[in-house]
Amino acid sequence: MKVFAENNYIFNLLSEAVSEGILVVDKDHIIVATNNNADQMFGYDNHELIGQRVDILVPEPHSKNHGQHVDKFFETNKSGKMMVDRLLYGLRKNNEKFPVKIDLYPFVFHGIDYVFALIFDKTEISKRDLQIKELNEHLEKKIKTRTLELRETVAMLQKEIKRRKDAEKTIKLALQRERELSELKTKFLSLVSHEFKTPLSGILTSATLVGKYKEASDQERRDKHLTTIIAEVRHLNSILTDFLSIERLEKGKEIYNFTKFSLSKVVNEVVYNANMLLKNGQQINYPHNIDEVVIYQDEKIVTLILTNLLYNSIKYSPEDSEIDITFEVGQAGMVLKIKDHGIGIPEKDQKHIFERYFRAENALLNQGTGIGLNIIKDHINNLDGKIYFKSKENEGTIFTVELPIDNRILLGLK
Template sequence: MLNNEKDVFNVLFEAVSEGVLVVNDLQKIVSVNSSIEKMFGYNKDELIHEKLEILIPKRYHPNHGSHFKGFMKQKEKRQMGKGRDLYGARKDGTVFPLEIGLNPFEIHEETFVMALVIDVSIRKQQEFEILKLNEELEIKVAERTRELSKTVHELKVVNVELDAENQKRIEAENHIKDALKKEIELNELKTKFLSLVSHEFKTPLSGILTSTMLLGKYKLTEQQEKRDKHLETITNKIHYLNNILNDFLSVEKLDSGQINYKFHTFKLSKVVNEVIYNANMLLKEGQKINYPEDIDEISLTQDEKIIELSLSNLLNNAIKYSPENAVINIEVKQDKTYTTFKVKDNGIGIPEVDQKNIFNRYFRAENALLTQGTGIGLNIIKSHLKNLGGTVTFESTEHIGSIFTMKIINKGKK
C-alpha cells in the first residue's frame, strides 16, 4: 500500500508547475517533484532523507527549528513567513526569494508537511523597479518645481509633462498590483487543490487498506459473503482512483492538444441507455431517473465516447448532489443543426457567489466540499464540447436544484 501511495503522490506532484516537497516531523525530506530539483539545482537523490536546512540559507538556520516546532503544534495549513521575506539556498550557494504554502497531513499515524514553493525573484525585481521609478519621478518633480518659479508659461508646460509622467506611474503601479493579486489567487487555488486531491486519494486508499487487512481474518468457507463484500469495496475504490487519474490524463491531453476525436454515426438511444444503466448503480435510496421521451429515431455523427462521457458526468453529478427519494429528469431535443440535452435535479444547487467559477478547473462550490470530487469533470466536458462545436451551460438555485444544458452540433467535422 505504501508504494501505491507514493505513486499517487508522484502523479500529483508532477501535475503542478510549482515546487512541491514533503518533510516528516523530523524535518527530513521524504519527497520532491522535478520543479524543486530545477529550482534548487539538486538531483532528487541528493535531497531525499536530507535535513530541510539544506535548502535554507545558513544565516536562517538558528531560528528555523523553533519556527518549525511552532507550526507542528498548531498543524493548520497557512502561508509561511507572513510579514517577512523568505529565501532559499541553491546547490551553487546562491540565495533567492520565495513564497511557501504549508499543508500538514497524516498517513498511517505519521505526520508530514507538504510545502508548495514558488520562486518570486521576478516579482521582487518588479517591485524594485517600481521603487526605482518612484524615486526617479520624485527627483524629476523636484527639478520641475524649481523651474516652475521662473515664469507662468513654463509652469503650464511642466504641468503637462508631470501629468503624463504621473499617469505612467499610476499605470505601472496598477499593473503590478493586478499581477500580485493574480499570483496570490493562483497560489491559494493550487494550495487548495493539493489539499483537496490529497484527501480524495487518502480516503479510498485507507478504505482499501482496511478491507485488505480484514480479508485476512475471514478464512472460513461460511465467511465468503464477508470476503466478497470487502473485495467489492476494494474494486470500487480502485475504480474511483482510476477515474481520478484518467481525469488528470484527460486534462494533460487537452492542454497539449493531443486529443484525436473519432466521428461516426450512431443511435442516441444506445448512449442514453448505457449512461442510465451505469448511473442506476449509483442511485441513493428512493432516487429515480426519468428516461427521455421520443429519442429512438435520433442519430448523431459525433465522437460517441465524448457524448457518453459528458452526459454521464452531468447525470452522476445530479445523483451525487441530490437527496434520497429525489427525481432526476433527462430531456433530449433535436433540430436540424443541434441536439440539446437537459439534466434537471432538485438537489443542493450551486450558491450564486460560486456560479461564475463552476467550470474552472479544480474549483468546487462551498456547499459541495464534503462530497467526494476533484472539480475537474465539468472543466473537461466543457473543453471537449467546445472542440466538438458544442456548449454546456446551467441554471441553479441553492437548496432548490440545477438544470445543466448540453448542446452539441449534429454532425461533427471529421
C-alpha cells in the first residue's frame, strides 16, 4: 500500500482518465488504490476505501467466501492473463446492492502481487435489460393475443369463404336445375304436342270417315274406324295417366291401395286391350292356368306395370312375332317376365333406359313419351320391388319385375 501511496500521483493521473471504476487489491485483500469513479460507484468519499478489506464491497452471502476466492485467484492467475467478464453484485456504503461486471488483471509491482479490478456499473444496463425483458414479454403477449385474434379471424374468414362457396354452389345448382327444368318444360311441351297430335288426327280422320259410311253394307268399315277411335282414345288416356302419375310421384302424393284380387282378371283385361294394338301376325302368349291365383298388392299398379311393358313389346316388335308373358307366384313374391323378339335396346343406351324422357336411339321413329318405364320403376321401388332386363339389339328384350306379395294376408294370418 505504501508503494502505491508514494506513486499516487501517477496512478491518479492514469486512473481518472478511465470512465469505469478501478480498484487495486493486494494479496492480503486490502484495497491499496481507487479512482474517483470507483469511490462514487460504491458511495464512498475519495480514497475512503484505501486500507479497507475488499470484502466490504461484497454483499451477503458471498462476502463470507470471498476471501477464499481472492486467495485462489492469486494462486492460479500468475501468468499475467486477464480474467474477464465476471458478473457479480457490489455493495454500496448504504448497503444497497447493485449489479456489476468485473474484469480482473493480476500484475506484480516492486515484487508484490496485486490485482487490478476494472468495475462496470450494470445498474442502468440491468434496468434497460429489465425494460427490454418486460417489453419482450409484453410483445410476446401481444403477439400471442394478435396470433389468437388472427387465427380467429382466419377461422371466421374460412367459415365465411366456405359459406359463400356453399351458397355459390347452391346458386349454381339452382341455376342448373332451372335450366334443366326449362329444357324439360320445352321438351315436355313438344312431346305432349306431338304425342297428342298423332292420335287426335287419327280420331278425327276415323270419325269423319265413319260419318260417310251410311249404308248397312259399310258396317265392317265403320267398325274398323270405331276400333281405331277407341284405341287412340285409350292411348291418349294412357298418356294422361302417365303425366298425372309423374306429378303424384314427384310430390310424394301417390297412395297405394293394397287389396286381394285375381291375377287372371288383370292379365285378361290388359291382354284384351292390347289386342287392338297388335300388328299383323303378332301374337301374345300368356298363362291360362292362373284363374285360381289371388294376390295381395295394389291392383292399379300391377295393371300399369303389365300394360306399359306389354304395349312397349308390341310397339317395338315386328309383324308376325310372338310376345310371351309368364308369372311365378310364391309365398312372398311374384315374378313377372315379358319377352319379345323386337328391335332390342342398344348396349350404350341400356344404362339410361329408366331415365325420364329418354328414348333409345333405335326407337326415336316410334311414338312414345319416354316416361312409362321411369314411372313404373318409381312405383316398383316404392313397393320394395325390382325391375331389370336383358336385351340385345335386333334380337329382343326380356323385362323382369319382382314384386313382394304377402300371402299371410290371404290366409288370415296377419
